Amino acid sequence: MDDDLLSICGRVVKAGEGLGAGEVEVFVASQSSIEASFENNEMKMAKRTVSSAAGIRVFRNRSLGFASVNSLDPDRLQRALKEAVALSKNAPADENNGLPSPRPLRAVSGLYDDEIEGMGEEDVLGRAQSMLASASRVDPRVAVDGGRFEAAVGKKAIMSSLGVEGSEDFSAIYYDIGAHAVDGGNVSSIDYRFDGTRVMREDDAEGIAVELANASIESLSARKLESHVGSVIFSPMAAIEVLLSPILFSVDSNSVQKGISRFRDKMGETVAADFISVTDDGTFPAGLSSSTFDREGVPHSQLKIVEDGKLRSFLYDAYTARKGHVESNGHAAGSPRSVPSIDATNIFVKPGGKPLDDIISAVKKGLLVQRFSGRVDPISGDFSGVAKGSRSIEGGSLQGAVKETLISGNVYDVLTRMNCLSKEIKRVMDFQLPHFAVDDISITGG
């Protein structure tokens, strides 16, 4: 089948060269997925999706043209190719445009699991049913709003007129669940959990369902908090939203080259507390964002982004690499349906030395923030939003849930004066990270 995808790519590349397209790149994928969903404490439905897609990118005299189609039908591919070539004729030229040269690809393990391929509709329905049952069993007051379990397998391939060539099989499961709790007229805040993995042995669908159900019950007794300046411990989920997303924005070479990255002239300098190390690794075995090659056919690697608080690298694709006079480090991302964009792969934050319980014990007055709903401006670093599903901390012990509580500050400031990281780490999709603790955050009560 891989050969089939590659030969489809080959025919389009050849046809493109025949049309005088200049450089031609074809990225194709075909996928089959089964999804089972639940809603309102009951199984909802299942669905089967068989899909395929092709993205054709051409550079004609350094001008970009791109077209995509959700089919591998030769006629429709030919039409898309012509469309891409036509667009490139009207597009402005850019000296940094162009495809990357081929580089040797190294195998990455754990991308495919036969067990996922073997799952039928009944198996997927069973997994979803089990998530729903696990959450409902925790407490009758839990109202499961919805959720799903999805199993997908597929193949993807890339080929270019410069000689890039790669193909791989992939599998993945994804699951999510949303719930709130109802006790008479008392309705808690809605909360959710999600995760995914490449291999069944790391499936933790019931685990997140139980965790969510417990959190929903806790937030029933939520109370308003007085405004104060206190310590905040960010859960891994809140840390991704508030802390990691601005870091990833700032190491995106696009933000750097546009001059809107806070890290644009900070290479080698301190950008975070000296115990913070962030690594991007697209080769991590069974990582959700692991792959043999990126969206342009460039191999991934293990890349230190921040090491002991110091900025070590930016994320490049072929375009920004050429502009920055460096080599692409394999961060072109995206589906066949759009032109490549820059994104991180699997992100790892090195854990700290203290157990979470000890970190909580050391807090006089503050907040354990489970989820953040609000605005994080990655350019200025200002964040302000509601601490969702969160609990107050007083005199070193965890108190009840809070509601209508805002936290605000500046990420880049917070990163440098971080207090500590927890010893425990948690996986959330393609992130693995600890809890982050920091003092002196403005906490506004309702």
Add this chain to the structure above:
Amino acid sequence: MLRDDRMLDELRRAVESASCTYADARYQVRDLISISVGKGVLEEVNASQTTGVGIRVLKNGSWGFASVNSTKKEDLLQAAKSAERIAELTSRARKTRSEGLAEAKLAKGSFRAQVRGPLEDVTTEEKMNTVVEAEKRMRAMDSRIVSARCSYNEIIDRKYFVSTDGGYFEMYDSKPEFRTAAVCMSGDEAVAGIEAIGVTGGWKDLFSKRDSLSTAESAVSKAVRLLEASHLKGGRGTVILDPSLVGLISHEAIGHTVEADFVKSGSVASQMMGQRVASELVTLVDSGASEYVSGAAGTLPVDDEGVLSRKIEIIRKGVMVGYLHDRETAKTFNVEPTGNARAFSYNDEPIIRMRNTYIEPGDWKMDELIEDTKSGYLLTGALNGEADANAEFMFAIQEAREINNGVLGKLFRGVTISGSAFEALSTVDAITREFQWDMGSGYCGKGQLAKVDGGGGYLRCRVLLGGR
């Protein structure tokens, strides 16, 4: 008059092949163009086409759904069979059975979006130039602009639908969007000005209020103006919300709580039917038509179950009077379906979604409203927002202008508002006469996307303000 009876016949054959209570099939051809320029670089130019058929089957009180990216007769029959089998399997996994579908006014015919300047008649070159020139203008306007970004997107949908209970339609829809964002830096601090518009209509409709260059200039002026703005200290206060924020609160904080699927799972609105939930000045509506001003982005004559769109009052003069339904929840709640079942793509199943959601205008004039405000803020430009099943919301705002004794004063940035939407709407004491749609450039996400719009007049109420 239908233009493609053949396609409808193919779909009909497929749904009739299933042995079931009900089935429907939807064939969708979507042509999408995206153009995006940032800092002088053409970052994206994408012409994409997506076609396929989604088939939904109700059998043994359960649903099954299957989709294929093909229109071959055998693939459609296979998909119908697959959907039927999945419905049977799902039925075994369920404790309860669907009560079936409510009777509805089903579409039988052809629908076409009102379009001035069909998008197909404007060349991609002209669309590309519009984006390139607007972005160039932004960077040229002020040396403090360090980054500018401009993008254009269009969705042209052709849809064919058939159901086993007699509904059928063919539809043409056209929804373009235009966005501009300018970023200024002051030392280490970045400040963005954003202007965006999205409509149901054509090229002329998209730029009927303001052309592309004026839109770009407005984003720059906003960014430059905000550069000089200060940060607010948090606290409860009186505010005047602009139509974009009125739309956002109506959609995000209230609208989702009255979607019947959320109501069934115990959203805060499930306890509110017939009760006073807002000031009597507030009448909150969701409509498939573009009321008051044409071209609202959520405009939809018929939904993806073939139900003709109806205008639904959710809150009438402060009292909750309606929820939003698909045919299944309408049956459960014993009401007429409202036309809110929507699917974004052929491989999405229809779920309950909003369309154009707004608060009816009042009788105040804008200048009188400001003059009448002793102390407060005029909030303009929604940045983003999120809200919960309990109607607790949190929105970020682009500009906050202080009002002191009826006079506009100092400008603030980085402001957020939050609180319970029902509490906020209970404090409404004035709404202006002028009405605008101002949410059409974005999408609503609920597992799948949907083009929606929102708006209203300017509205005065009390909320919790957040600053820095």
